[in-house]
Amino acid sequence: MKTKRNANLSSFFTNMSWRRIRRASSTPISVNFAAETEAGMVSSNQSKFKKSCSDLDEALKLFRQMAHTRPLPSVIHFNKLLSRIVKLKHYSVVVSLFQEMRIKGIPISVYSHNILMDVYCRSSRVDCGFCVLGVVFKCGFEFDVVTFTTLIKGLVLVNKIAEAVGLFKKLVRENVCKLNQITYGTLIYGLCKAGHTQNALDLLVVMQKEGPKLNTIAYNTVIDSLCKDRMVDEALGLLSEMIERGVPPDIITYTSLIQGLCNFSRWKGVTKLMNEMVLHNVYPNVHAFNVLMDALCKEGKLESAETIIQIMIQRNIYPDVVTYSTLIEGYCLQGRMDEARKAFGRVLESGLQHSVWTYTILINGYCKIKEMDEAMHLFREIPRKGFHPNVVTYNTMLQGFFLVGRCSAALELFQEMLVAGHKPDFYTSCVLLSGLCDNGHVEEAMSVYHQLDRSGNYSLVYSNIIIDRVCKIGQLSIACDVFNDLISKGQHPNVYTYTAMINGLCREGLIDEALELLRKMEKNDCFPNTVTYNVILQGFVREKKWHEANIVLDEMVGKGISPNEHTLFFINDLLALKTGDERVLKVIQKFAANHVK
Numbered sequence: 001m002k003t004k005r006n007a008n009l010s011s012f013f014t015n016m017s018w019r020r021i022r023r024a025s026s027t028p029i030s031v032n033f034a035a036e037t038e039a040g041m042v043s044s045n046q047s048k049f050k051k052s053c054s055d056l057d058e059a060l061k062l063f064r065q066m067a068h069t070r071p072l073p074s075v076i077h078f079n080k081l082l083s084r085i086v087k088l089k090h091y092s093v094v095v096s097l098f099q100e101m102r103i104k105g106i107p108i109s110v111y112s113h114n115i116l117m118d119v120y121c122r123s124s125r126v127d128c129g130f131c132v133l134g135v136v137f138k139c140g141f142e143f144d145v146v147t148f149t150t151l152i153k154g155l156v157l158v159n160k161i162a163e164a165v166g167l168f169k170k171l172v173r174e175n176v177c178k179l180n181q182i183t184y185g186t187l188i189y190g191l192c193k194a195g196h197t198q199n200a201l202d203l204l205v206v207m208q209k210e211g212p213k214l215n216t217i218a219y220n221t222v223i224d225s226l227c228k229d230r231m232v233d234e235a236l237g238l239l240s241e242m243i244e245r246g247v248p249p250d251i252i253t254y255t256s257l258i259q260g261l262c263n264f265s266r267w268k269g270v271t272k273l274m275n276e277m278v279l280h281n282v283y284p285n286v287h288a289f290n291v292l293m294d295a296l297c298k299e300g301k302l303e304s305a306e307t308i309i310q311i312m313i314q315r316n317i318y319p320d321v322v323t324y325s326t327l328i329e330g331y332c333l334q335g336r337m338d339e340a341r342k343a344f345g346r347v348l349e350s351g352l353q354h355s356v357w358t359y360t361i362l363i364n365g366y367c368k369i370k371e372m373d374e375a376m377h378l379f380r381e382i383p384r385k386g387f388h389p390n391v392v393t394y395n396t397m398l399q400g401f402f403l404v405g406r407c408s409a410a411l412e413l414f415q416e417m418l419v420a421g422h423k424p425d426f427y428t429s430c431v432l433l434s435g436l437c438d439n440g441h442v443e444e445a446m447s448v449y450h451q452l453d454r455s456g457n458y459s460l461v462y463s464n465i466i467i468d469r470v471c472k473i474g475q476l477s478i479a480c481d482v483f484n485d486l487i488s489k490g491q492h493p494n495v496y497t498y499t500a501m502i503n504g505l506c507r508e509g510l511i512d513e514a515l516e517l518l519r520k521m522e523k524n525d526c527f528p529n530t531v532t533y534n535v536i537l538q539g540f541v542r543e544k545k546w547h548e549a550n551i552v553l554d555e556m557v558g559k560g561i562s563p564n565e566h567t568l569f570f571i572n573d574l575l576a577l578k579t580g581d582e583r584v585l586k587v588i589q590k591f592a593a594n595h596v597k
Contacts, residue, residue: 056093059085063097067104075107082115091119110141114150121154129154148176149183156190164190165199181212188218192225200225201238214245220252227260235260249280255288262295286312290322297330302339305330321347325358332365340365356382360393367400372409375400391422395431402435410435411444426459433462437469442478445469449482460486464496471504479504492524499532506539511548514539530556534566541573 063081066073078101085094098116101108113136120128129151136147148171155164168187171179184207191200200222207214219242226235235257242249254277261269270292274284289312296305305327309319324347331340344362347354359382366375379397382389394417401410414432417424424432429452436445449466452458463486467479483501486493493501498521505514514536518528533556540549553571556563563571 056085056088056090059088060093067100067106072106075109075112078106079109079111079115082112086115086119086122089122091123094119110136110147113141114146117147117150117154121150121157124158126151126154126158126160145177145180145183149180149186152183152190153186156186156193159194161190161194161196179211181215181218184211185215185218185221188221192221195229197222197225197229197231208245214247216242216247216250216253219247220250220256223253224256227256227263230260230263232257232260232264232266243280249277249282251277251282251285251288254282254284255291258288259291259295262292265295265299283315284317286317286320286323289317290320290326293323293326297326297333300330300334302327302330302334302336319350321352321355321358324350324352325355325361328358328365329361332361332368335365335369337365337369337371354385354387356387356390356393359387360390360396363393363400364396367396367403370400370404372400372404372406388420389422391417391425391428394422395425395427398428398431398435402431402439405439407436407439407441407444426461429457429459429462430465433465434469437466437473440473442470442473442475446478460491460494460497463491464494464500467497467504468500471500471507474507476504476508493521493526495521495526495529495532498526498528499535502532502539503535506535506542509543511536511539511543511545515548528561530561530564530567533561534564534570537567537570541570 059081063078066077066081082094082097085097094115098108098112100106101112113132117129117132120126120132133147133151148167152164152167155161155167164187168179168183171177171183184203188200188203191197191203204214204218204222207218219238223235223238223242226232226238239249239253239257242253254273257273258270261267261273277284289308293305293308296302296308309323309327312319312323324343328340328343331337331343340362344354344358347358359378363375363378366372366378375397379389379393382393394413397413398410401407401413410432414424414428417428429448432448433445436442436448445466449462452462463482466482470476470478470482479501483493483497486497498517502514502517505511505517518532518536521528533552537549537552537556540546540552549570556567
């Protein structure tokens with residue numbers, strides 16, 4: 001059905017004669033559809049129609065009042081009201097009111113149609129948006145670049161990037177209308193969102209040569225995408241080009257680059273960039289500092305993070321809850337719970353309020369160091385402070401209880417979670433399955449597993465957890481049952497499934513069966529990775545099957561699968577045991593020569 005609709009749209013564009021389109025001569029319309037302005041059209045006796053609508057009921061009441069007023073208010077006022085309802089995100093109401101306007105003979109302008117197109121596009125019904133375009137065309141309305149920018153935006157929202165590019169090219173090729181910065185910016189955003197950063201960069205070059213004047217937003221979009229693609233040097237080059245062309249970078253530009261440099265721990269580059277931004281009269285805000293704080297805390301540079309907070313305060317940029325939450329998490333990651341608790345207290349001292357998230361971060365810290373009594377005390381404190389634990393908070397507590405072997409407490413808390421009306425998510429199920437298995441409660445874990453299967457919430461990850469965990473505690477038969485059940489149901493085990501099963505077989509000394517399963521997974525187009533080979537290599541070394549181990553090593557090299565420290569550890573075992581097989585030395589030479597990448 002979707003293919004047919006796309007074909008019809010393609011035919012629509014092919015058959016349309018753009019010469020019949022009359023260019024709009026009215027005031028350009030903002031792509032945000034926030035308001036329509038027309039000089040001299042609003043008089044004092046019409047001011048009552050300009051009142052702000054804060055909710056839907058108020059907006060509908062005003063619409064009825066306007067519809068019964070004689071003479072009818074200008075279409076501008078109706079469009080303003082529809083735009084306000086769009087902001088309230090009641091898209092279906094806008095469609096209904098538009099139809100009512102048409103039936104009652106209330107004037108409708110091209111801007112009204114643009115609003116209708118916009119709500120269809122926001123509702124992921126860009127096909128209906130194109131139908132509105134057909135209506136506009138048949139009625140002979142005047143329309144301009146806003147109409148087509150709206151449709152390009154709609155195609156971007158539903159990830160139809162190829163179609164968006166096709167429409168853009170058609171507009172340029174047939175000179176339908178003069179494309180503006182917003183049109184280019186919309187398509188650049190879509191290309192970056194879809195991961196086509198290079199194409200977005202190419203469009204930026206086109207814009208430099210023959211398009212509208214480049215603006216900061218277009219550069220920011222591409223710079224941010226380059227940083228996310230870990231192409232920070234290219235992004236820095238674009239910043240230099242931006243400045244040379246007289247396009248002023250803003251805080252968004254620099255924040256994206258700071259994030260990109262932090263991802264590579266290029267701290268000198270961060271310092272240089274922050275000094276340069278001040279020279280261009282751009283000063284870091286709390287978000288920019290929070291990005292830097294997050295990177296420092298993840299790197300364990302807590303003292304530097306504390307210095308950043310002092311710098312913020314000196315510059316009258318006061319830390320917010322995100323700043324302190326980041327610091328709390330940094331201390332928790334290092335197990336420095338006393339400092340984490342002090343940072344937690346500084347939130348209130350700074351005149352800020354805690355949130356469920358700050359509590360959850362601190363609770364997670366205590367769970368990681370197995371101080372469950374302290375974690376539970378904080379958990380019970382949450383409702384006393386006027387908050388409610390969320391699913392993430394419950395998951396954190398469940399994982400903590402399982403970590404210290406308190407399965408009964410975990411299951412009681414899980415029941416409490418259900419009674420409180422919280423729906424378990426994917427992570428909840430993973431915590432339950434792994435926690436029960438790790439503590440030897442395999443029967444309960446299998447009960448949860450089958451319940452998930454019957455409820456339609458099945459995921460291959462759940463099977464992988466069960467197979468991996470029961471193999472590690474020596475219950476291979478259960479793993480085999482789960483694996484065979486997957487096959488019988490037509491499921492396709494992935495590399496993690498096979499690796500877990502191979503590990504289980506090797507642990508039980510069934511090396512030949514493990515090797516047979518390795519061959520079978522390849523026949524089923526599931527290819528082993530480094531971990532898979534390490535598992536079977538460890539099994540061969542454990543059973544002193546040197547010849548087979550050498551074959552596996554040679555096979556691994558031949559397939560271009562990279563070794564890791566565990567692979568080299570097993571190779572060292574083979575050498576230490578003096579197998580006398582020169583192939584081990586040859587494999588090491590291949591690794592050393594970087595033949596395996």
